[in-house]
Amino acid sequence: ARRAASRASGAHNVCRLLARRAHGFYARDAGVAHRKNLGLLRKIMCQESTKFKNVWTTHSASPIAYERGRIYLDNYQCCISSIAQEPRILYQKPKCSKSEKIEDALLLECPLGETLPSPSDYTSSLIVLTVQNWLLRLSADSGEILEKIYLAGSCCKFRYLSWDTPQEVMIIKSAQNKLPAAARQVSIQQSVLFYLAVFQVLPLSFIGMLEINKKIFGNSVTDVAVSNGILIVMYSMGLVRLYNFQAISQQFMEQPFDLGHEFNWNGQVGVVGKYPFGLPCNIKITDTPPLLFEASSLENAFQIGGFPWHYIITPNKKKHKGVFHICSLKDNTLAKNGIQDMKCCSLEPDWIYFHPDMSGRIIHVGPNLINVLKLKEVKNNINQMEIAEDFTIVANRENSVNNTVTVTASGRVVKKRFNLLDDDPEQETFKIVDYEDELDLLSTVAVTQTDGRAHLDLHCNDHGILLKSIPLLESWDVTYSHEVYFDKDLVLHIEQKPNRKFSCYVYQMVCDTAKDDECSSHEKTERVFCKKGGRIFEY
Numbered sequence: 001a002r003r004a005a006s007r008a009s010g011a012h013n014v015c016r017l018l019a020r021r022a023h024g025f026y027a028r029d030a031g032v033a034h035r036k037n038l039g040l041l042r043k044i045m046c047q048e049s050t051k052f053k054n055v056w057t058t059h060s061a062s063p064i065a066y067e068r069g070r071i072y073l074d075n076y077q078c079c080i081s082s083i084a085q086e087p088r089i090l091y092q093k094p095k096c097s098k099s100e101k102i103e104d105a106l107l108l109e110c111p112l113g114e115t116l117p118s119p120s121d122y123t124s125s126l127i128v129l130t131v132q133n134w135l136l137r138l139s140a141d142s143g144e145i146l147e148k149i150y151l152a153g154s155c156c157k158f159r160y161l162s163w164d165t166p167q168e169v170m171i172i173k174s175a176q177n178k179l180p181a182a183a184r185q186v187s188i189q190q191s192v193l194f195y196l197a198v199f200q201v202l203p204l205s206f207i208g209m210l211e212i213n214k215k216i217f218g219n220s221v222t223d224v225a226v227s228n229g230i231l232i233v234m235y236s237m238g239l240v241r242l243y244n245f246q247a248i249s250q251q252f253m254e255q256p257f258d259l260g261h262e263f264n265w266n267g268q269v270g271v272v273g274k275y276p277f278g279l280p281c282n283i284k285i286t287d288t289p290p291l292l293f294e295a296s297s298l299e300n301a302f303q304i305g306g307f308p309w310h311y312i313i314t315p316n317k318k319k320h321k322g323v324f325h326i327c328s329l330k331d332n333t334l335a336k337n338g339i340q341d342m343k344c345c346s347l348e349p350d351w352i353y354f355h356p357d358m359s360g361r362i363i364h365v366g367p368n369l370i371n372v373l374k375l376k377e378v379k380n381n382i383n384q385m386e387i388a389e390d391f392t393i394v395a396n397r398e399n400s401v402n403n404t405v406t407v408t409a410s411g412r413v414v415k416k417r418f419n420l421l422d423d424d425p426e427q428e429t430f431k432i433v434d435y436e437d438e439l440d441l442l443s444t445v446a447v448t449q450t451d452g453r454a455h456l457d458l459h460c461n462d463h464g465i466l467l468k469s470i471p472l473l474e475s476w477d478v479t480y481s482h483e484v485y486f487d488k489d490l491v492l493h494i495e496q497k498p499n500r501k502f503s504c505y506v507y508q509m510v511c512d513t514a515k516d517d518e519c520s521s522h523e524k525t526e527r528v529f530c531k532k533g534g535r536i537f538e539y
Contacts, residue, residue, distance in 0.1 A: 091143040149273040172197040210283035238316040305354030336386035368395040391464035425449035
């Protein structure tokens, strides 16, 4: 009996273990170890003794891009690792001609648990789109061309790369087709507005290409996008319409094609993805597809998220700019407390979006206030949702008092004729809010314009508690364009100055308490200049 009970207990434990493994809970699993390591990194990072040091800086006459520990310069011809304390050039290509200019790029990561046809598929690669309609897959670490696909001739100019499903389905969009002025003068009509090419990635495979035609979708189409299986069509009057993109692809697909295979299409004979034929337009929309949803919003601003599904719009009148309505996608009903209006008096507007952590929460950012909101059921009414405050982050303005009446030393009363703006240059103002998914931290950049000081603050994503403040030592000019990346133990600040001058400031985590003053001081310190690969770096 004891032996039978032991066998039953063992079988029960095996079943529990298998069930936990099916849900991702297994002590020896690589994912568990990775999560523990990230938890330790977060604890170390938030310690008071841990600082972030500006380890090096570089400048460029062309835009600078950052992707997963790699900094790209000179139109992706130069790649620098941001992981090392000193700049390490991964590859440097000769300057490319204008005909080889890269228009857009996406980083492609290797999928887990899949068998891929080529060894090169197991390493990170960069998908780039050139001005001459070539789609290239490059090794992210060497710049070597791994695959080369010709998209189309002069009939369209492909310009934009985006994800339909991240790391699975990629969309390549053309610039809007416009007739030459001479053709417009003789009343020649252009019915095709955009082309969309769709690819499955790793292995890279062609799904189809389609036209967005004004005869099908209307004359006032201004832009299109594809996201999460939805075709989004935007119109000049602020209208946004949603269609099922997968259903469109299946219903109007005339013939599937594989890359590298010969084809005979509309009298043309060639190889799919090879010059000069490129890709066939094999998805022909001949009738208006079923409409899933439509909404009217100022400047076509439209977002979907939350649980259950909700959407955010601004009523389509200029006087409502800065007013956001949060409505149910199911029946268009406005959520309780669903009108969010900060009533900001500022030069720059506030902005709102669904939290990227998939919690269904909403982030509303104003000049001096960040409201993190959540959806919850209305008491005694399960069919309606209400918007409630989860937590709030407030800019540090403790020493600022906006008195409308002041008294001078002589006792004279002076009344101000105006109030300060919410983003007054002398006040600390939020400029960037982002989310670091691996460390589960909410990051904010706050700037005081008059002295050019900025700092990156790290907050607990669950409660908004301030865990760490990282000063950015370089002066921040709010008239310039800025990007700040917080990527685990790295902070990267990319700045665009007038006359196409770009700067990249790299900060790395250090735990040496002896260097505290050096890491956090705004005072000018002696810098060392070094030349590598023909590029000057500042330490």
